Amino acid sequence: MATPAFAQASDDAARAGDEIVVIGVTKQDANIQETPIAITAFSGDKLEAQGIKKVDEIATFTPGFNIRGSGNNPTALTLAMRGQVQNDNIATLEPSVGTYIDEMYIARAYGLNTELVDIENVQVLKGPQGTLFGRNTSAGAVLIKTADPRYNEYSGRISATYGRFDERTGQAVINLGLSDSVAVRGALYYQKRDGYKTDINTGAKYEGRETINGRVKLGFRPVDNLEVILSGEWYDTKIDGPIRHNLFFNAPAAFGPFKPILDGLAASERAAFGDNANLAALTPPSAVAGADPRGAFNNTKTQTYMAKFILDTSFGQVRWINGYRGIQSDNLIDLDGSSVVGHFTAGTQDLKQYSSELQLTGTAFEDRLNYAAGITYFRETGFDQSRSNLFGATLAATNPLVPPEFVGATDWSNFSGTLDNDSYGMYAQLNYELTDALSITGGLRYSIDDRRLTTQSGNTPNNGDVFVFCSPVETPVPCLRRSQASFTNLSYTAGIDYDLTDDVMVYAKHSKGYRSGALQLRTLTLADSIPSQPEIVYEQEVGIKTSFLNGRGTFNIAGYHNKVKGAQRTPVLAPNGLSQTVIENADTETWGVEADASIEVADGFTLFASGALTDPKYTRYEGAGISGDFGSQVIVPVDKTDYRFIGIVKKQYSLGASYKKDLGSVGVDANVIYAWQGKMPQIDIPPELFASTDIGGLGLTPDQAAQVAAVANSGSLGILNARVAVAFGPERNFELALWGKNLTGDQEQQYTLLLSNIYVGTSYNEPRSYGVTASFKF
Template identity: 55%
Template structure:
């Protein structure tokens, strides 16, 4: 970048960073156009030093780096180097080190997760329920989390954008967006990386990256193989669980047929197999008895002990026992054209997900609940956008259109108490969505920018649900569910219920940012986000097939970003308030022995504050910290509850406005330090990061209902006080503190060799990440990974 006046950099970069063109390219900042200025050599050197202390990778065709301090919005960002040093291995780990962002493990699949941000959450993982936090990989929206919690391979940057992103990214970003950018092929460059890791539990990993770049053509290939032995032990049989094997590969090809045109095509493949994993029982009530008490006593002493029922006790269960298999394929084609006004981009992609698993949900040897899942889902997306500047750079603009289509099936089968009659939910979806958007940032003065934008979205959704009873988990239908819908069926198709719905919404944003001084940025904005309506997939009464309405988030945010001590220190703080109408909730009900999920709507209000701080204490020695506090509450919540004697139970309306939130972490902070120095024969790199999050609830029910009479009180469980106390403890995930550390020595020509020792969750803190309560019968849970440590060797060329 050529010399520029510092104030010009500030005003132009702030303005461009809030424009839709920049955000639509999944960036955090936009580079100012090169121009001659009167910046002195000392000022240039200081600016470069400040930039090196706080770099951030800007995504998009320009691919230049800028200081995150100049971005007038709340963002947590990680470079590829940050990811390695902080021990961020899988996609879900991103939330651990991001204030105000939390990941709750998916109950039905360990390769998926549910994301929560600023009081909003997706509390289940089914094909009709959209996320409130959208995930994007290389500008491709990932509609379903199945197969998404994978190792981060050849990553350039990860960025977490807080607050509604409806105008910039579209539907299903009412709380925010996670933007992952992989490394693109590099022209005129031949390079590569080979990396090997060995760690606890016989962890073996191999990674290889090669880049072959020429003047007009480049190809980049990335490969990862990972395996780990069993780390869980069945308390009854001594069998091992948790072994996994992962294979991930990506090939990307770029061509530059014209000086201003780049075309990129890529393919990525992911394949994982997991033995289990097993779960731990936290509560079990069978007619007042507790057949898992002895097992649970062992599990509480060691979180790696699990309980698994004998598969033979469930007629029709796969003889292989617990397993999880997941495969994904993702293909992308992109064209980037530089023009006199800016850029034109066309991005299209296809993704397929295929998975199958068997889970022992109660986590005990007692045969309480087996569930089997199958997924086969396809998505296709396309986007055309134009971004640039006009009127002598007085405005930055972006306009575009998107299309998204999804189809396939998501199936779940369950058996309770070894029943040979498995309940079957097979949902076939057929969804289409289009969106058009425009946004403008007007540079009123060198320091003041006003931004406004809007997006109109239309979702056409279709679902066919085949709910039935399948004897011995087979292909013969015994009865359709609900029974009021029943007639003598011959096939699953005879049990089909089909409906079509259309949802639409206008999302918008309006805001301004003002550069108070060269080192202090103030901004304020109001945004409206949209999460698509939900069709019922696992309900068993005709009356509840009415879809849950779209979730609408109206949020206000103000923020201050400061830089001081000659650029060595930064402090950022942002406060927000949002009101969400039709917030989507998905409780699980057990009605007359049949479990089902019904999507409900509620109203919520959340206040919160987020802050981050970093300082370079001495050359190469950094201290950093971040944290968040949020206070969510219901403004209204009219849901369902189960009431009545066994065999005569029914769902009735219940006011749940005083129920607790599920999966929402209200307090969170991260502290850490890094140090780098030249030892003469090599460079030493040290990093330690501690991330802490407060406790959260795992069931949306009040504790007074635990002892209430279920025949007369909706939601009552009829437990004794002792059982109620035990259940209350089982339903809370306690505070969790994770300490990661890494020490590395790089040496050789241009530090191209490195040996690193590392540890993750060094303190061995273990808490339940996902807990399922089914009626008054059981609570089963899965825990975060134990302490792991190992060594990694890296060679670059």
């Protein structure tokens, strides 16, 4: 519920925050305080004021929600909400939290962590949203709405920013309302920033980035009741990194006399890091044949095109929403985070999605009935590849499958897949006012997912295109395996809400959500290639939404309980040093509470706060572990019911204040917000298994077990953002703003990878940054 910006019905209430029209329970515009679901909403102005500039920062100020950068691509995100999480980014795995941009579903997280440019609002819907928004919203949905063209209006904004790390940002927005029937809106964003991480061995800087993002929208009204909106958006980012930070290193005993040398080198580098998260060590790409000579890098591009047709009729509004999104991404990551020739991973993605939704919304029976119904089609094609080399391994002469000409070449393992997916959906949802105070809501959606995958798993010399043998070995070269599966589901929601007074609403709802099943992309055996069945969620939520002091204050609270059947987990295992991803199956149960409050204590001066408690547990977890000594290890079943939830934060809160006042010659707009989250598990294995030699245990020495235990959780994280802006000029169209992000300088682990008992590598949130922005509006 935690609502930093509140939409209110009255003029007095509107002063308490930005007035945001949110998606209602039937996809029609609604007041957030009158909508019987938990929603967090940010207007575009509020995003700027609170220092929320990228998609991943939305969760920092949304209690009950957590976003981490992916381990395999910094532009990709893993989203967690209400005890549910997608803990890996592979094109065959679906999220639990769905993301929509301008009503189009974004299937893959690659390229999702973009800058928020010319945004009208962002809405975070909590809990299963499967009836209105479909599959893969079993935990919730994030709706990002960019600004539409405005008719009969010529306006725009130009801004320039200079900040820490030599950040140079320019942004321009222009709206050309050519008439009452034609309008064009364009936005252009450019940023270049130096790196802030330093290689202790070379002094090189990493994590610098250069981004360009552009969008054009055309609005056209050929007749009074029809609007057509065409749009195109282009995003291109280049990153010097990501650079990971080594926290633990344990070379396999098979290295013999070289083991203490490798372990000692990693340990000396960790000592040099000290407590500085911005020091790192990187393996030079020249150390491993086939590694991209650029070293650690990420280049990601997306292209998004949409066509919307909006027709107003006597029986409601018809919307036909069509979209295309293409993703091209390449990267190289030194996953172990040390200069030891440890674990290089190279990734390539080339993915395309097409979607169409025909939607009808409207009212009947003197507006007592609100309804939404529609049909959807989604298609996805493309390619996702990951290649890795561990410890500079070479192709051995003792392997009879290796041709003589490739003996001694660097051995790269390949996992790639060509996707061909189709999804269909039909839905309807109704909200009916039984009385002026009592309403009921009910909805159904039927989903069909047809998924096809051709994988290619095997080993290539020097990261080339020739496969010398396959995984599993019984697969003939060129190592192609085909799989397909179909999944169906009927999702539903049922709710009731009652207005105790004009200012107090209580509600309760029960819903079922659906996360599609998955095909296996990175497996080494045929037994591990069985498709994962869908993840099904049943959730109950009760809440109260209140306003007081004539709308100057609000207080909302919601409690929920959910059970997940077939939760998908995707650990990385490395039997005999060959890393692979295995999809596991679990059942979970989560209890939680979310609350927010806001009060305008004086004209223009508002205090706000929010918080959340989340308590998840496994009730069943059929996992996988490694058994045997190095060289003869196999993957075997393991009961992981006692394991911990990676990426789930149990305790969160935020506190903030805003002040906006016209002082005569100038206008002042100040905002400060502090967001805190408690410790977060980064390693799911219980600490008692670190030294265990049983199946599933790591078999570490007591000293090694203590080292891993010390980094198994990220510490509590407190982020302080502040912004003070002064507007001047005859129409207050000039603005000068000083801003700071993460002013506390707190940096904690964000995405930590434990690869068997070999190493622990991590990434951190960004350090303190600050700067000045000058803007001109017209």
